[in-house]
Amino acid sequence: MVKNFKKIKFATYSNLEEYFTKIILPQKNKSSKVIGKTLLVWDKQSNQGAETMPKTYQILSYQNLKKLNHKAKWKDRNHYIPDDVMAAIKGKFTVVTFQFPHNDVEQRLVLYAGEKYGTLTLDVEFKDLKLITPLTMKDAA
Numbered sequence: 001m002v003k004n005f006k007k008i009k010f011a012t013y014s015n016l017e018e019y020f021t022k023i024i025l026p027q028k029n030k031s032s033k034v035i036g037k038t039l040l041v042w043d044k045q046s047n048q049g050a051e052t053m054p055k056t057y058q059i060l061s062y063q064n065l066k067k068l069n070h071k072a073k074w075k076d077r078n079h080y081i082p083d084d085v086m087a088a089i090k091g092k093f094t095v096v097t098f099q100f101p102h103n104d105v106e107q108r109l110v111l112y113a114g115e116k117y118g119t120l121t122l123d124v125e126f127k128d129l130k131l132i133t134p135l136t137m138k139d140a141a
Contacts (some may be wrong), residue, residue: 002042011039056098056136060111064131065094068124068125077123079108085120089113094120 010016016039021027024030024041033040060068065081072080102123109132111120 002045005040005042008039008041012038013037021070054138056134058099059093059135060096060109060132061093062089062091064133065089065111065122067120068128068131071125071128072123077106078102079121079123081111081120081122085113085117085141089117099129 010019016034018038020032020034020039023041024032024039029044031042031044066086069081069086092113094111094113098107098113099107102108104125105125107126107129109122109124111122114122
């Protein structure tokens with residue numbers, strides 16, 4: 001249940017923006033949502049005292065990435081990783097940051113291999129998704 005919920009209607013978007021930037025934004029303990037010219041504001045829930053849940057990442061080992069990338073190029077898929085990037089990340093793993101069905105037979109993977117490479121995308125068959133490995137880490141904070 002949310003605490004201190006407020007629904008504030010404004011006559012203009014500029015009034016809403018001014019109120020939000022001067023009153024709501026400086027408060028670190030507030031959550032908000034804008035719907036049209038209406039601002040919804042409530043207190044953030046505190047996680048203090050709660051046990052932190054471990055974070056699970058989906059990763060691809062370099063060996064599996066190399067295998068899937070080769071298959072994507074060989075089958076002339078829309079997205080695969082260029083050879084120069086594959087050579088630069090040799091021996092490292094990539095994090096699967098997002099994935100979605102691309103068509104009836106493929107899943108598109110959005111990969112992160114470091115800031116230097118930006119967003120990498122790779123099209124893989126659904127049956128090959130088993131090569132993605134979960135990696136669970138405890139919160140270091």
